[in-house]
Amino acid sequence: KQExxxxxxxLSVPEGENLVLNCSFTDxxxxxxxxxxxxxxxxxxxxxxxxxSQREQTSGRLxxxxxxxxxxxxxxxxxxxxxxxxxxxxxxERGSGGGADGLTFGKGTHLIIQP
Amino acid sequence: xxGITQSPKYLFRKExxxxxxxxxxxxxxxxMYWYRQDPGQGLRLIYYSQIVNxxxxxxxxxxxxxxxxxxxxxPLTVTSAQKNPTxxxxxxxxxGGNTDTQYFGPGTRLTVL
Numbered sequence: 001k002q003e004x005x006x007x008x009x010x011l012s013v014p015e016g017e018n019l020v021l022n023c024s025f026t027d028x029x030x031x032x033x034x035x036x037x038x039x040x041x042x043x044x045x046x047x048x049x050x051x052x053s054q055r056e057q058t059s060g061r062l063x064x065x066x067x068x069x070x071x072x073x074x075x076x077x078x079x080x081x082x083x084x085x086x087x088x089x090x091x092x093e094r095g096s097g098g099g100a101d102g103l104t105f106g107k108g109t110h111l112i113i114q115p
Numbered sequence: 116x117x118g119i120t121q122s123p124k125y126l127f128r129k130e131x132x133x134x135x136x137x138x139x140x141x142x143x144x145x146x147m148y149w150y151r152q153d154p155g156q157g158l159r160l161i162y163y164s165q166i167v168n169x170x171x172x173x174x175x176x177x178x179x180x181x182x183x184x185x186x187x188x189x190p191l192t193v194t195s196a197q198k199n200p201t202x203x204x205x206x207x208x209x210x211g212g213n214t215d216t217q218y219f220g221p222g223t224r225l226t227v228l
């Protein structure tokens with residue numbers, strides 16, 4: 001059974017710092033890996049999707065990497081801002097059914113950026 | 116505006132009652148999903164549907180039921196058999212293929228009294 005682990009569970013840093021969030025998964029048979037952002041009491045917003053054949057994706061100040069063989073992904077946030085404060089969730093898409101069998105999520109990293 | 120709507124935002128029910136959560140999408144997506152989120156936990160998959168009139172159980176389907184009679188709609192019924200139904204429920208949809216992300220609705224917070 002696929003398990004996704006995120007480290008750290010919580011992180012508080014001053015504004016302007018670069019930071020790294022970690023995600024690991026136990027089964028390398030994935031279709032893709034995704035990073036989401038969740039604000040309190042809200043739904044999820046997709047940040048980045050890395051296909052299983054890719055090594056990284058970038059969007060603005062965000063960069064996500066994927067090492068499928070070792071079961072690891074990192075989300076790098078450059079020049080953090082108070083608006084980046086949220087819970088960041090890592091999820092892997094199950095490797096069967098054409099990539100539409102649903103996501104397995106980690107518990108998230110709760111990030112606070114201090115002004 | 117295209118997107119996913121879930122209603123209501125907050126729902127209260129007495130123990131032992133069945134309750135149905137609504138999920139509608141106008142994105143023309145084939146696949147739809149229901150997840151449950153508990154405090155301090157990641158999302159867990161309840162049911163999913165890859166096409167109209169077809170659906171599969173996820174990891175925690177016991178005590179829940181779904182239907183997919185229309186492409187746009189995927190309602191979730193929380194039955195009295197669900198032992199701990201109080202949670203935040205999120206619906207999602209995707210077009211298909213491994214290049215597509217899932218789009219999430221705003222969620223319904225269900226509280227069973």
